[in-house]
Amino acid sequence: MAKENSENPRFICGLHATLHVISGKWKPLILFFLNKGPTRYGELKRSVRGVSDKMLIQQLKELESDGIVQRTDYGEIPLRVDYSLTPFGASLVRAMEPLCGWGEEHEEDIAAAMGRRKTSR
Amino acid sequence: MAKENSENPRFICGLHATLHVISGKWKPLILFFLNKGPTRYGELKRSVRGVSDKMLIQQLKELESDGIVQRTDYGEIPLRVDYSLTPFGASLVRAMEPLCGWGEEHEEDIAAAMGRRKTSR
DNA sequence: TCAAGTATGTACCTTTTGGTAAGTACCCTT
DNA sequence: AAGGGTACTTACCAAAAGGTACATACTTGA
Numbered sequence: 001m002a003k004e005n006s007e008n009p010r011f012i013c014g015l016h017a018t019l020h021v022i023s024g025k026w027k028p029l030i031l032f033f034l035n036k037g038p039t040r041y042g043e044l045k046r047s048v049r050g051v052s053d054k055m056l057i058q059q060l061k062e063l064e065s066d067g068i069v070q071r072t073d074y075g076e077i078p079l080r081v082d083y084s085l086t087p088f089g090a091s092l093v094r095a096m097e098p099l100c101g102w103g104e105e106h107e108e109d110i111a112a113a114m115g116r117r118k119t120s121r
Numbered sequence: 122m123a124k125e126n127s128e129n130p131r132f133i134c135g136l137h138a139t140l141h142v143i144s145g146k147w148k149p150l151i152l153f154f155l156n157k158g159p160t161r162y163g164e165l166k167r168s169v170r171g172v173s174d175k176m177l178i179q180q181l182k183e184l185e186s187d188g189i190v191q192r193t194d195y196g197e198i199p200l201r202v203d204y205s206l207t208p209f210g211a212s213l214v215r216a217m218e219p220l221c222g223w224g225e226e227h228e229e230d231i232a233a234a235m236g237r238r239k240t241s242r
Numbered sequence: 243t244c245a246a247g248t249a250t251g252t253a254c255c256t257t258t259t260g261g262t263a264a265g266t267a268c269c270c271t272t
Numbered sequence: 273a274a275g276g277g278t279a280c281t282t283a284c285c286a287a288a289a290g291g292t293a294c295a296t297a298c299t300t301g302a
Binding site: 011012013014015016017018019020021022023028029032035065066067088091092094095096097098099100101102103104105106107109110111113114116 | 132133134135136137138139140141142143144149150153156186187188209212213215216217218219220221222223224225226227228230231232234235237
């Protein structure tokens with residue numbers, strides 16, 4: 001069991017590709033909220049506390065161009081647009097879950113380490 | 122099944138903690154090589170093609186202070202130091218695997234998207 | 243008509259991250 | 273004594289990421 005991955009090749013390229021897609025200060029948050037269902041721009045902005053319009057739009061555009069998120073413009077007279085996860089995006093979110101789990105399980109250790117880093121500099 | 126995660130709280134904090142730990146241009150590569158076993162500094166440097174000493178050391182120090190990696194100084198007369206994953210680090214690497222798998226499965230889509238981004242700017 | 247709300251765009255600046263290049267200190271081989 | 277290897281450290285600089293603030297264009301309600 002532990003032997004299998006001592007030689008595993010399924011790591012770097014795949015991981016790099018994935019990290020390329022999810023790195024960005026607000027992307028995890030955005031994915032988190034979109035995971036709950038399609039969300040209008042304004043609603044999203046209120047959910048993701050602290051983002052500026054520039055950042056929100058920028059990250060959404062990147063996620064969109066990566067095929068993770070879908071923008072829907074309803075073409076209605078008072079502007080109405082929403083964003084949702086594509087099936088591709090949903091599969092990404094599923095793959096992210098173990099990482100979330102790990103982070104949660106070890107939240108304290110990590111926080112402690114972060115503290116140590118801050119003070120030791 | 123699909124309903125469970127529509128309200129799941131196990132996401133943001135855990136994910137943020139994890140991303141804090143693995144983000145850094147060379148960290149995934151380093152983790153990849155250390156996953157194969159303890160590695161001496163110089164060996165690691167030759168493996169992680171393109172890193173400078175400054176970066177390698179910096180990222181190793183951060184991983185170490187986060188408890189992911191362990192530095193062993195053998196105190197020998199011609200300098201001899203190696204780095205290895207702690208059990209904590211090994212658990213992280215395991216949690217990262219689905220992400221790697223996802224990236225691999227969709228490498229082409231991602232690459233295509235990256236291409237599109239480059240050209241559309 | 244004025245304020246507020248919708249969803250963006252853009253200019254400019256700061257912070258963070260990473261890169262280059264050099265130095266240190268110690269040792270071994272030629 | 274010169275050159276190469278070990279494992280770092282440091283100063284300085286460039287690029288990328290992110291932040292602030294204001295602008296746009298259109299609509300609705302007061």
